[in-house]
Amino acid sequence: MGLKEYVVKRIVYSVILIFAALTVNFIIFSMLPGDPLEAYMAKMAQTTGMTEERYLALRAELGLDMPLHERYLNYIQNMLTWNFGRGEIGGGQTVTQMITQRLPNTLILLGTEAVFSIIIGVLIGVLVAHKRGGLFDTATVTASLATYSVPIFFIGWLMLFFFAVQLKWFPLGGIQPRAWGRTPPTSIFEFLAGRISCLVLPTITLFLFSVGGWILLSRACVLETITEDYVVTARAKGLKERTVLYKHVLKNASLPLITSVAMTFGFLISGAIITETLFSYNGMGLLMWNALHPPDLPVLQAIFYVIALTVIAANFIADLLYGVVDPRIKYG
Amino acid sequence: MAARKARISFAIKRFKGFWNQFKKSKRGMAGIIIVAFFSLLAIFAPIVAPYDPITPMKDKTRYPSDTKPPLIAAKLANPSWYKYLPWIQRGPTNAEELFWTNTSQLGGLYFVVFGRLEVTGEGAISRATIDEHRGNATDDYMMLSKAALEAPQVQVIYPNGTTRDIANTQEWWDIRSPAAVGGQFGSPTYNSLRSFVHTLSETLGKDLVYAVFKLKYRYSSDVTENIELVPDFQFSSDQNFNEQWDWATLTGSAQLRYNSEKGVNNDGCIEITYDPTTTESESKVVLSSRFEYPYWEPPETFWAHLSVRVQGKPVDVTMTIQKDGEHKIDILRLHLDPTSLYFHRAIYPREKPVMEASGSLTPEKIVMPSPGNYTFGVEVAFSGNDDAAVYLDDVNFISYGNSFGLLGTDNAQGAAYPRDIFSTLVYGTQVSLLVGILSALFGTVIGLFLGLVSGYVGGITDEIIMRVADLFLVLPTLPLFIVLVVALQVVYGSVSMWNIIIVITLFGWMGFSRTVRSMVLSLRERPFVEAAKAAGAGKFYIISRHILPNVFALVYITLATAVPGAIVTEASLSWLGLGDPMIPSWGKLLYDFQTSGVAITKGLTEYWFWVFPACLSIALLATAFILMGYALDEILNPRLRMRR
Numbered sequence: 010m011g012l013k014e015y016v017v018k019r020i021v022y023s024v025i026l027i028f029a030a031l032t033v034n035f036i037i038f039s040m041l042p043g044d045p046l047e048a049y050m051a052k053m054a055q056t057t058g059m060t061e062e063r064y065l066a067l068r069a070e071l072g073l074d075m076p077l078h079e080r081y082l083n084y085i086q087n088m089l090t091w092n093f094g095r096g097e098i099g100g101g102q103t104v105t106q107m108i109t110q111r112l113p114n115t116l117i118l119l120g121t122e123a124v125f126s127i128i129i130g131v132l133i134g135v136l137v138a139h140k141r142g143g144l145f146d147t148a149t150v151t152a153s154l155a156t157y158s159v160p161i162f163f164i165g166w167l168m169l170f171f172f173a174v175q176l177k178w179f180p181l182g183g184i185q186p187r188a189w190g191r192t193p194p195t196s197i198f199e200f201l202a203g204r205i206s207c208l209v210l211p212t213i214t215l216f217l218f219s220v221g222g223w224i225l226l227s228r229a230c231v232l233e234t235i236t237e238d239y240v241v242t243a244r245a246k247g248l249k250e251r252t253v254l255y256k257h258v259l260k261n262a263s264l265p266l267i268t269s270v271a272m273t274f275g276f277l278i279s280g281a282i283i284t285e286t287l288f289s290y291n292g293m294g295l296l297m298w299n300a301l302h303p304p305d306l307p308v309l310q311a312i313f314y315v316i317a318l319t320v321i322a323a324n325f326i327a328d329l330l331y332g333v334v335d336p337r338i339k340y341g
Numbered sequence: 342m343a344a345r346k347a348r349i350s351f352a353i354k355r356f357k358g359f360w361n362q363f364k365k366s367k368r369g370m371a372g373i374i375i376v377a378f379f380s381l382l383a384i385f386a387p388i389v390a391p392y393d394p395i396t397p398m399k400d401k402t403r404y405p406s407d408t409k410p411p412l413i414a415a416k417l418a419n420p421s422w423y424k425y426l427p428w429i430q431r432g433p434t435n436a437e438e439l440f441w442t443n444t445s446q447l448g449g450l451y452f453v454v455f456g457r458l459e460v461t462g463e464g465a466i467s468r469a470t471i472d473e474h475r476g477n478a479t480d481d482y483m484m485l486s487k488a489a490l491e492a493p494q495v496q497v498i499y500p501n502g503t504t505r506d507i508a509n510t511q512e513w514w515d516i517r518s519p520a521a522v523g524g525q526f527g528s529p530t531y532n533s534l535r536s537f538v539h540t541l542s543e544t545l546g547k548d549l550v551y552a553v554f555k556l557k558y559r560y561s562s563d564v565t566e567n568i569e570l571v572p573d574f575q576f577s578s579d580q581n582f583n584e585q586w587d588w589a590t591l592t593g594s595a596q597l598r599y600n601s602e603k604g605v606n607n608d609g610c611i612e613i614t615y616d617p618t619t620t621e622s623e624s625k626v627v628l629s630s631r632f633e634y635p636y637w638e639p640p641e642t643f644w645a646h647l648s649v650r651v652q653g654k655p656v657d658v659t660m661t662i663q664k665d666g667e668h669k670i671d672i673l674r675l676h677l678d679p680t681s682l683y684f685h686r687a688i689y690p691r692e693k694p695v696m697e698a699s700g701s702l703t704p705e706k707i708v709m710p711s712p713g714n715y716t717f718g719v720e721v722a723f724s725g726n727d728d729a730a731v732y733l734d735d736v737n738f739i740s741y742g743n744s745f746g747l748l749g750t751d752n753a754q755g756a757a758y759p760r761d762i763f764s765t766l767v768y769g770t771q772v773s774l775l776v777g778i779l780s781a782l783f784g785t786v787i788g789l790f791l792g793l794v795s796g797y798v799g800g801i802t803d804e805i806i807m808r809v810a811d812l813f814l815v816l817p818t819l820p821l822f823i824v825l826v827v828a829l830q831v832v833y834g835s836v837s838m839w840n841i842i843i844v845i846t847l848f849g850w851m852g853f854s855r856t857v858r859s860m861v862l863s864l865r866e867r868p869f870v871e872a873a874k875a876a877g878a879g880k881f882y883i884i885s886r887h888i889l890p891n892v893f894a895l896v897y898i899t900l901a902t903a904v905p906g907a908i909v910t911e912a913s914l915s916w917l918g919l920g921d922p923m924i925p926s927w928g929k930l931l932y933d934f935q936t937s938g939v940a941i942t943k944g945l946t947e948y949w950f951w952v953f954p955a956c957l958s959i960a961l962l963a964t965a966f967i968l969m970g971y972a973l974d975e976i977l978n979p980r981l982r983m984r985r
Contacts, residue, residue, distance in 0.1 A: 029812045037824055043832035052831065151368060154971060158905040158963035160912050162931065163956035170945045181942065272814070279819030283913060297823065302918055304827045313824045320817050 012339050015332045023325045028085075030317040035084055038310050039077070046071055049306040056303075070094045071307060093311035104311045107296060112315065114184060115285070115292035119277055121208065122215040123270075129216075130223025131266065135254055137224065138231035150228070153221035161280045165214045165287040172210060179210050182289040211288045218280045219273065226269055230262035237261075264335055271327035275320045362976050369972025375965035379958075383770040390764035391746070394925035397760050403575070404735060405605055405648060408687040411737075414567060414745035415641030416752045416759040417939070420950055421744040424564040431563045432637050563637040565742030570632055570717055574646070574737035576609035586611075586630050593617070593624020595723055603732050605648050605683050610734040615653075615723040622726060628733065629718040637712055639705045640740035645672060646687045647719065647736055651679045653729030657722040660688075662738075665714045672708065683734065709740065748950045753933035762951055765925045766958065772838065772926040773962060776911040780842045781903035784849030785896055791850060792857025793884055793892070797865060807858070810851040818848060819913060826919045838921045841914060845907050853899045857892055864888050894977040901970030905963035912959045927955040 038046050050073060054064050068074060071094070072083040087093065093104035137149045156164070173181045180186055185193060186203045194200050234240065235258055243257045244250075278294075285294030293312060300308040332338045363369050382389060398410040423429055573581040579599045588597045595615040604610035613626050634640075645660055660673040673688050709715065717738045721731050748766065750759040795806040825844050829836050864870065865888065873883050914920055915928025918936070922929075934944060934951050945952060 026812060026815055030816060033812070033816065033821075034824070037828050041828050041832065045828035045831045049831045150971075151968070154368075154967045155960070155964045158909065158967045159960040160909045160916070160956065160963070162913070162916055163960055166945060166952060166956060169941065170949075174942050174945055275815065275817035278817045279913075282819055282823075283916070286917070297820065298917065301823070301827060304831055306827070306831060309824055309827055313820050316817055316820045317815075320815060324815060 012332055015338050016329065019325060019328045019332070023321055026321050026324075027318065030321065031085060031088055031314065034088075034310060034314055034317070035081055038306060039080065039084070046306055047073060049304065067094075088311075088314050094307050104308050107308070108293070108311060108315055111292050111296050112319075114290065115278075115281060115294065116319070118208065118211055118215070118285070118290065118292060119274075119281055122212050122219070123274075123277065125212070126216050126220045126223055127270070130220045131227040131259070133220075134224040134227025135231050135259055135262075138228040138235060139250075139254055141232065149224060153224045156217055156221035157225065159218075161214065161218045161283050162287060164217050165211075165284055168210050168214050169287065180207055182287070183207055184291040207288075207290070211284045211290050214284050214287070215277065215280050218284075219277055222273060222276070227262065227266060230265050231258055233265075234258050234262045264331065267327055267331045267334060270330075271320075271324035274323040278316055278320065359976065363972060366972035366975065368968040372965040372968030372970075372972065375961055376969065379770050379774060379962050379965070382767055383774050386767045386771055390761075390767035392761040392764040394760060394765040394768040395923060396756075397758055397764070399739075404646065404687070405683070405685045408646065408685040411644045411646070411687070411739050412642075412741065412758055413761060414750045414759055415741035415743065416750060417948065418641070418741075418743055418745035418750040418759070419564065420747055420749045421564075421566060422747070423744050424566075429564060564744045565636040565638055565640060566744055567742050568632065568634065568640075568740045570630055570738040571736075574735055575606075576604060576611060576734060576736075578609060582609070582611070586628055588626065588628045591625040591627055591720075593621055593723070595624040595626045595721070597626050597628060600732065603650075604734045610732050611736075613721050613731040613733070615729045615731075617723075617726050617728070619726070623722065623724045625720060625722045627718050627720045628736070629716050631714060631716050633713075634709050634715050634740070635712050636742065638743070639709050641743050642689060642705060643708070643738065643740040644687065644689055645717075645738045646685075647673070647675075648683045648685045648734040649675070649677060650681075650683045650732040651677045651729070652731070653679055654723065654725055654727045655679065656729060656731055657720075657724075658731070659720040659722070660738075661716075661718045661720060662708050663716045663718065664709070664711075665716070669718075670708055672704075679729075683732070685735070705740075748954060749948070751930070751933055751951055752937045752939065756933070762930070762954075765930050766927070766954055768925040769927040769930060769955065769958070770962075772924055773908050773911065773959065776838060776842055776845070776926075777904040777908035777962075777966070780845035780849060780907040780911075781900050783842070783846040784903055784907075785853055785899050787846065788850035788853030788899070789857055789892070789896060792854035793861055793888065795854065796858035796861025797880065797884055797888065803858070806854065810854055813848055813851045816848075819910070821848060822910065822914060823917065823919060826914060830919065835922055836919065838924050838926075841911055841920065845910055849903060849907065853895075853903075856895060856899075860892055860895070861888055864891055898970055898974045898977055901966050901973055904966040904970075908959065908963045908966070927959050930955045 050064070050068060050071070053059065053067075059067075072080040075083060091105055093108065095103050133149065137146045140146055169181065172178050184204070184207055186207065189203065194203070231254075240253060240258055243253045248257075281292065282294035282297055284290070285292045286298040289295060293316060297309065297312050300312065392413055397413045399413045401410050404410045424431070571585045573585065576582055576599070579601065582599050590596065593615075594617060595613055597611060597613045599609065600612035601609050603612065611628060613628075615624055617624065647658070647660065649658055655676060655678045658673075658675045658677060659671050661669050661671050663669040673686065675684075675686065677684060719733060719736060721733075723729050746761045746763050748762040751762055751765075752759060791806050791810075795803045822844055826836055826841065829840055829844075865883075870883060870887055873887055878886075911920070911926065912928035912931075915926045916931050916935075918932045920926055920929050920932070931952065934948070937944075939948060
């Protein structure tokens with residue numbers, strides 16, 4: 010019975026989080042001193058020379074004429090119904106269209122990266138923890154600490170420099186080979202190959218950016234459990250060292266790891282914004298960059314909401330996974 | 342008094358013990374050395390960095406305020422130590438190349454295509470490999486003229502295989518063609534090339550499609566540096582004037598002499614007086630200075646300045662440059678009426694109408710095409726039969742090379758002046774350290790306070806603080822910062838460094854306050870807290886005297902590990918163009934690179950010194966703090982210490 014209760018509790022918690030995130034978003038854009046949205050509209054009206062009609066329509070869309078509480082409700086309704094209005098940078102596309110087009114691209118990038126970095130990071134982390142104190146350990150930990158703190162655009166530029174500019178192994182950027190133009194090849198293999206070749210460098214960049222964190226984290230988690238009595242028992246039983254490590258130790262050490270999967274998702278998205286900008290990979294990050302110069306607040310507001318939503322969703326999934334893996338929840 | 346002394350000596354002893362432990366950690370030492378290095382760089386930035394990182398100008402105060410002071414260097418200059426690199430080619434090289442023109446396009450634009458041709462049999466081009474294709478005639482011309490600094494040898498290969506030499510024909514190959522002498526730079530060379538090809542096609546019949554040229558030329562490249570004509574352009578002493586300048590009266594009776602009090606700042610200047618005899622109607626005086634231009638490549642740009650005051654009658658003032666044995670070229674002509682004040686004029690060659698480029702043959706290439714001795718002159722021409730006097734001051738000429746400083750210069754959009762990258766880099770240390778340390782400090786203090794309160798007070802306060810912390814931890818940081826900073830930017834026009842520190846602080850306390858809270862929760866159940874309570878100690882006393890000291894070791898660790906996060910966040914925000922525009926941070930340097938319009942492929946290879954030093958500095962500084970924090974963690978963290 011424990012699991013069901015746990016799931017319900019998590020759902021309620023996630024919904025509360027979504028509302029809280031929405032509120033933070035609202036506070037930033039509408040309640041900071043000077044009312045950013047209002048200031049933005051004033052600036053827009055000045056610089057773009059839009060018609061009176063359009064100006065009023067945009068104001069109404071943003072709810073700028075309503076009192077604050079109504080504006081808040083209007084905003085919540087718009088966000089929940091996925092109605093983000095029409096940005097100035099879209100060129101006729103609604104913000105919703107722009108986001109739904111680009112969100113999958115970002116998720117593909119993040120998903121591929123996460124799978125690789127988690128698997129490889131955890132494997133290395135366990136190995137390093139096992140041989141704690143050795144040269145390999147010291148080297149790996151130092152390298153992890155370094156990649157963990159290196160700005161991601163540095164990694165990205167190095168990748169671009171070596172693999173795209175010098176060696177020309179991969180395209181410089183974009184989401185698909187430039188030669189395709191508007192007509193992607195019909196052959197599914199060609200299509201996949203083209204897309205993947207564009208995915209490689211951003212993925213490696215993000216991978217190098219995040220794998221250090223995974224190594225350090227799994228190393229720490231394994232070190233917590235490796236000294237426990239049951240591990241000694243398992244060794245005393247004569248089990249192979251690999252079995253002990255990956256079956257006995259990692260299983261218990263994985264609980265805190267799962268919690269931090271969700272935590273790192275926000276961190277990863279931060280990295281993805283810069284990576285996508287670097288490689289002009291057409292995802293949420295590039296959309297955000299495009300909405301920065303000149304600033305397009307309604308678009309940014311929507312993007313931030315959607316990003317927060319994905320992070321909360323990732324948290325929720327991680328929580329569910331935790332519930333399934335941790336017997337204390339299932340039977341407790 | 343004694344107690345205080347004992348306390349101090351105890352603290353010193355403890356610190357020594359700690360230091361002995363810390364010294365053993367290689368990572369910690371590496372970190373501390375790097376941090377110390379950058380801190381020194383930040384403190385001594387004004388001494389280390391030679392130029393202003395935001396709006397650098399050379400001799401800003403020494404030139405009159407109503408003229409633009411000279412640049413420090415040309416845009417996108419390479420590091421000056423490039424000249425020591427053995428693989429950088431310097432000087433002339435003889436080259437031979439075939440190119441062909443498509444004469445069917447003669448009516449409008451035509452094509453010159455560099456490439457290799459294989460001419461086999463009678464009059465047919467069997468295969469042409471196109472190396473480089475220039476669609477626009479002026480571009481081709483640039484290509485050719487750059488290639489042909491010295492008179493080249495050109496050979497026409499006719500379709501039937503016979504050849505004809507047209508070397509040194511002057512027909513279209515003299516880049517310092519006579520038309521340039523009058524100060525008017527048309528493009529006679531381009532037109533004559535076209536008419537040449539035209540006549541060629543007429544003599545050979547209409548069916549000629551290609552004319553093939555074999556071009557033997559001297560190509561040259563060099564690492565050039567800035568050359569300043571005279572150091573004392575203000576004529577501050579008679580002696581300097583005699584050393585640096587010559588003068589001569591070309592026609593008439595006008596005389597030149599040094600005047601020590603009528604200059605711009607009532608200091609030294611040059612006085613030219615015209616006291617004509619009754620029959621005299623004009624006179625010309627020239628003030629000149631010779632200099633050597635040693636490089637095999639024209640300068641990137643040049644700058645000339647002149648302050649002049651005229652008394653009596655209007656005069657003509659002309660600035661000229663002349664290579665020995667070549668034509669004289671006017672770079673500035675002025676017709677000045679008498680005034681009581683000085684007239685200041687600074688010119689850059691691209692400035693119209695002073696000079697016009699002919700095609701893509703830039704003024705720099707026309708004025709200083711090849712190494713040799715040059716003469717810079719200021720000619721003053723009087724006319725009529727009335728007395729007149731001219732005062733000259735602040736006369737200088739600077740040619741800008743393609744190399745400068747330790748790390749070259751940038752080409753930032755929106756910046757009027759190219760900046761010295763090394764200076765920006767050095768000043769950037771200040772920003773990174775300040776933002777990193779301050780936001781980490783504030784965040785840690787807030788986290789400590791909230792953690793203590795939350796853990797010790799408990800109840801609803803605890804609940805609220807922890808729920809807010811949960812929410813903030815879930816929100817993705819960089820998007821949140823971006824959104825916040827953009828909102829501030831829209832309202833206030835631009836953000837300041839302090840805005841960024843506040844924003845980072847605002848979302849930098851959660852992790853630490855959670856840790857502190859959990860520690861406090863366990864500490865407050867300990868017997869010594871019970872004892873203190875029983876002795877009648879208040880909440881504040883217990884927190885500050887019994888709990889805080891136990892938590893404090895964590896503060897150092899958190900500080901060290903929070904700094905790199907803040908440094909990288911600040912750099913990322915600036916990289917996205919959301920930093921303080923008036924502050925030279927590392928991230929901004931990289932943002933400038935991104936938005937400079939330099940293509941990324943070209944930029945990363947040719948201007949690596951613009952990108953990678955800044956990236957490396959951020960990475961090094963951040964890593965140094967992390968390493969320090971990690972070493973501290975190993976020493977101070979009770980959990981880890983116990984396991985040892």
